Amino acid sequence: MAHENDPHDGTPQPVATPGTGVYVRSFAALLVLTLTSFTLSYAHLGVFGMPVALAIAAVKVALVALFFMRLVDEPASHRVAGVTAVLFVILLASLSAVDVLTRL
Amino acid sequence: MASGGTRREAHFDSLERQAGAVRFGMWVFLASEVLLFGALFALYASYRATWPYAFAAGVAENDAVLGTTNTVLLITSSFLVALGTERRAHGHSRAAARLVAGAAAIGVLFLVIKSHEYLAHFASGIFPGGRGAHFDHAPAGSAIFFTLYFATTGLHALHVTAGIVVLTFSAVQLRREKLAPHALDAVALYWHLVDAIWIFLWPLYYLARG
Numbered sequence: 001m002a003h004e005n006d007p008h009d010g011t012p013q014p015v016a017t018p019g020t021g022v023y024v025r026s027f028a029a030l031l032v033l034t035l036t037s038f039t040l041s042y043a044h045l046g047v048f049g050m051p052v053a054l055a056i057a058a059v060k061v062a063l064v065a066l067f068f069m070r071l072v073d074e075p076a077s078h079r080v081a082g083v084t085a086v087l088f089v090i091l092l093a094s095l096s097a098v099d100v101l102t103r104l
Numbered sequence: 105m106a107s108g109g110t111r112r113e114a115h116f117d118s119l120e121r122q123a124g125a126v127r128f129g130m131w132v133f134l135a136s137e138v139l140l141f142g143a144l145f146a147l148y149a150s151y152r153a154t155w156p157y158a159f160a161a162g163v164a165e166n167d168a169v170l171g172t173t174n175t176v177l178l179i180t181s182s183f184l185v186a187l188g189t190e191r192r193a194h195g196h197s198r199a200a201a202r203l204v205a206g207a208a209a210i211g212v213l214f215l216v217i218k219s220h221e222y223l224a225h226f227a228s229g230i231f232p233g234g235r236g237a238h239f240d241h242a243p244a245g246s247a248i249f250f251t252l253y254f255a256t257t258g259l260h261a262l263h264v265t266a267g268i269v270v271l272t273f274s275a276v277q278l279r280r281e282k283l284a285p286h287a288l289d290a291v292a293l294y295w296h297l298v299d300a301i302w303i304f305l306w307p308l309y310y311l312a313r314g
Contacts, residue, residue: 017190027183034179038172041311049314053307061300068186069296075124078131085135089142097149 018067026067033060111284123286130290134297137263141301144256148308151252155245162249164313165230170221171310174214175302181210182299185271185292192278192288200288201278207295208271211264218261225250253309260305263298271295 037056045052066072071079116122152159188203229237232254234247274291277283 017193020187020190023183023186023190026186027179030179030183031176034172034175037307037311038168041168041307041313044314046314050307050312053311054304057304057307060303064182064296064300064303068182068299069293074127074131078128081128081131081135082138085138085142089138089145092142092146093149096146097153100150100153 018070018073022067026063029063030060033063119286123289126286126290127293130293134293137297138301141256141259144252144259145304145308147252148256151245151248155243155248158243158245159249160313161243162246162253163309163311165225165228166253166310167221167224168310170217171306174217175306177210177214177217178299178302181207181214182296184210185295188278189285189288189292192283193285197278197281197283201275204271204278204288204291205275208268208275211268211271214264215261215268218257218264222254256305257309260298260301263301267295267298 033056037053040052041049065082071082112119112122116125184203184207188200188207191203192200230250232251234251239247270291274283274288
């Protein structure tokens with residue numbers, strides 16, 4: 001059985017959101033970082049090219065997660081799910097590469 | 105003030121707790137999605153370490169301008185959905201519907217560009233599984249690169265397709281004022297993850313030429 005605006009619930013209140021300004025600033029930062037990454041890909045950074053590109057990508061994903069996905073306002077139980085998955089992926093990808101690179 | 109679609113199920117003692125459960129369930133689902141793509145990222149790391157030159161050459165074959173255009177498109181689409189959740193949270197369902205429909209339309213544009221890229225690869229003799237004339241004289245590892253490229257970007261494109269379907273349905277429901285804020289939140293979380301995954305795929309398959 002479901003209820004529609006019953007007295008126990010009260011009238012649905014506006015959900016807390018970061019506000020349009022936060023979204024606009026995050027979007028602007030994402031565009032600037034995208035342009036930076038694209039430009040740097042032609043700068044012949046050699047072995048540093050990949051780490052720099054991935055570092056910029058990490059910052060961009062952090063912006064998306066923290067502000068677009070509102071991770072910054074989530075309770076700890078919700079953050080654990082997201083952060084654990086990312087840590088496992090980092091572990092999986094880095095150890096896979098290390099395995100290949102250290103074979104004799 | 106539209107509050108349509110905001111229903112409290114009997115097993116929740118408040119709408120706030122229900123919305124929290126929806127978000128938590130969605131985060132756990134997204135974590136499983138991250139692990140799914142994580143296996144493909146691990147393969148990339150492992151194979152790139154094995155065939156660094158073939159992978160760099162493979163990346164150089166991809167059109168960085170088209171890849172970057174798609175990155176900008178998905179970021180913009182994600183931004184529109186975020187604005188949509190903001191509008192819906194304040195009861196403006198119809199404004200949210202327009203923003204979410206715009207996000208879905210941009211998703212379609214993303215797929216059009218991706219399809220164009222695939223067709224260009226096929227025309228150059230590059231097919232999944234190392235099939236095609238391109239691989240007759242390509243360095244070892246080139247077939248692996250492009251197979252992984254098709255598998256990973258293809259899986260991502262499937263996620264984009266699913267996202268477009270869900271966003272379109274959400275826009276219709278918002279237009280009819282029958283979608284609750286927490287339901288749109290769940291859809292938005294999924295779409296943001298699709299964006300976040302592409303943000304990592306883009307440098308790996310379009311920028312890392314060195």
